[in-house]
Amino acid sequence: MSEELIIKEIDDNKEEYIEFLRGLIKAKSYNPPGDEKNVALKIKDYLNGERIKCEILPFGDNRANLLAFLNDNFNYKNLLYNGHMDVVPPGNEEEWKNPPLSATIKRNKLIFGRGTTDMKGPLAAMIIALKILKKLDLNLSGNLILNAVADEETGGKFGTKWSLDNKLNEIKCNFSVIGEPSGLNPLPKAIILGEKGHLQIRIITNGISCHSSTPFIGENAIYMMSNIIQNLDNLEKYIPKVKPPLSLEELKKLISESFPSEEIFERIYSEQPLLQNVVKSLTQFTKSLNMINGGIKENVVPDRCEAIIDFRLLPDQTTEDVIDALKKVIKDLGYQIRDEPLGKPEDVFVYLDIFNQNEASYWKDWESSADLKMFHNIVEKIYKKKPFNFLFPACADAHYLRNKGYCPATILFGPGSAATAHAINEYIEIQDFINAIKVYTLFAYNFLKESND
Numbered sequence: 034m035s036e037e038l039i040i041k042e043i044d045d046n047k048e049e050y051i052e053f054l055r056g057l058i059k060a061k062s063y064n065p066p067g068d069e070k071n072v073a074l075k076i077k078d079y080l081n082g083e084r085i086k087c088e089i090l091p092f093g094d095n096r097a098n099l100l101a102f103l104n105d106n107f108n109y110k111n112l113l114y115n116g117h118m119d120v121v122p123p124g125n126e127e128e129w130k131n132p133p134l135s136a137t138i139k140r141n142k143l144i145f146g147r148g149t150t151d152m153k154g155p156l157a158a159m160i161i162a163l164k165i166l167k168k169l170d171l172n173l174s175g176n177l178i179l180n181a182v183a184d185e186e187t188g189g190k191f192g193t194k195w196s197l198d199n200k201l202n203e204i205k206c207n208f209s210v211i212g213e214p215s216g217l218n219p220l221p222k223a224i225i226l227g228e229k230g231h232l233q234i235r236i237i238t239n240g241i242s243c244h245s246s247t248p249f250i251g252e253n254a255i256y257m258m259s260n261i262i263q264n265l266d267n268l269e270k271y272i273p274k275v276k277p278p279l280s281l282e283e284l285k286k287l288i289s290e291s292f293p294s295e296e297i298f299e300r301i302y303s304e305q306p307l308l309q310n311v312v313k314s315l316t317q318f319t320k321s322l323n324m325i326n327g328g329i330k331e332n333v334v335p336d337r338c339e340a341i342i343d344f345r346l347l348p349d350q351t352t353e354d355v356i357d358a359l360k361k362v363i364k365d366l367g368y369q370i371r372d373e374p375l376g377k378p379e380d381v382f383v384y385l386d387i388f389n390q391n392e393a394s395y396w397k398d399w400e401s402s403a404d405l406k407m408f409h410n411i412v413e414k415i416y417k418k419k420p421f422n423f424l425f426p427a428c429a430d431a432h433y434l435r436n437k438g439y440c441p442a443t444i445l446f447g448p449g450s451a452a453t454a455h456a457i458n459e460y461i462e463i464q465d466f467i468n469a470i471k472v473y474t475l476f477a478y479n480f481l482k483e484s485n486d
């Protein structure tokens with residue numbers, strides 16, 4: 034009976050939910066600089082209307098994290114819903130058909146704006162789920178904890194990690210959902226059980242400048258860099274060998290489970306080079322040299338060259354492993370590595386600027402989880418399509434929750450499509466948003482009610 038009550042409540046109040054989401058989109062929170070407090074205040078306002086306990090945890094300049102709780106009881110089961118309030122900047126606003134903060138509705142079907150998909154749509158759906166459970170007063174023994182966070186788009190140190198360090202650690206959570214958009218068109222919805230790690234390093238070679246008519250007087254920083262780049266494959270020698278969490282065949286099998294038959298899946302898979310490459314990337318460590326800059330004049334031997342390399346790691350590979358391996362490769366070439374970027378004009382050395390690092394993570398025990406099965410069934414019932422379990426090539430905040438044992442049972446699931454995230458004219462389908470409200474509310478209800486123990 035209660036499930037029907039929940040569905041009816043959601044169907045009766047769609048307009049209110051859409052307006053709430055539009056309000057979140059209009060609250061500017063481009064990161065950098067962040068300004069997530071603008072969003073946190075809107076959430077608090079909305080939840081206060083239902084007398085839900087809600088704490089804004091401010092930090093920095095107009096930044097904040099937020100925690101809200103269904104009730105005061107933390108002694109039974111605790112379910113965590115986590116979503117980030119920051120969005121990536123809009124890029125060139127002239128390229129947007131509608132201003133990125135306008136939250137324009139088109140054809141009664143789509144909402145356009147920065148953050149609609151990634152991830153104010155999913156976040157709004159989580160907040161609304163909390164509100165519905167409180168409003169309907171369904172006599173739940175467990176607790177739903179909402180953690181709306183800052184800083185996800187720039188690494189999460191001041192968001193999910195900060196929330197854990199400052200408050201969340203005191204509450205033991207049994208299951209967590211992060212609302213990242215998990216649509217991978219043209220496939221059905223995915224439920225994400227692990228993500229790759231991410232490491233970006235700026236390598237700076239420092240040589241000695243001189244006139245290029247006598248190049249042997251100097252030390253050419255571009256040649257130094259070229260030497261390092263040509264030997265990058267030696268990294269494999271030093272990085273510990275790890276098995277990917279799931280093999281190529283296992284990943285394909287997971288996707289195929291949402292198709293009516295293996296044959297149909299194989300046919301579609303063979304026509305999707307993008308999907309094939311995503312699957313491939315999930316089974317291996319990758320590196321990509323993405324930027325290079327050096328030299329100041331056509332007749333001067335350069336004393337400085339910079340290159341940025343982007344590494345993607347498998348679970349069980351740490352960023353430390355890769356940094357140590359890179360140092361060994363550079364030392365093997367006879368170059369000195371220094372801890373300081375600046376030196377005297379006659380110094381020849383390499384400096385490594387590590388400016389972005391996020392560990393990979395993976396929920397190892399997902400196959401035996403009855404809770405995951407229940408989540409799966411609810412998604413299938415609401416979306417009328419079988420979802421599939423999968424991994425993500427990009428990174429998210431999940432590693433903060435999964436690694437170090439806080440809550441290994443963490444999944445990513447949300448409305449919206451990963452392809453429109455960060456893009457110009459980002460949008461979300463209203464039906465997808467409403468469906469997600471139903472999934473989040475029904476799952477929380479079933480997870481937290483006593484009889485489910």
Ligand SMILES: [Zn+2]
Pocket residue numbers: 117151152185213214
């Ligand atoms: Zn996101």
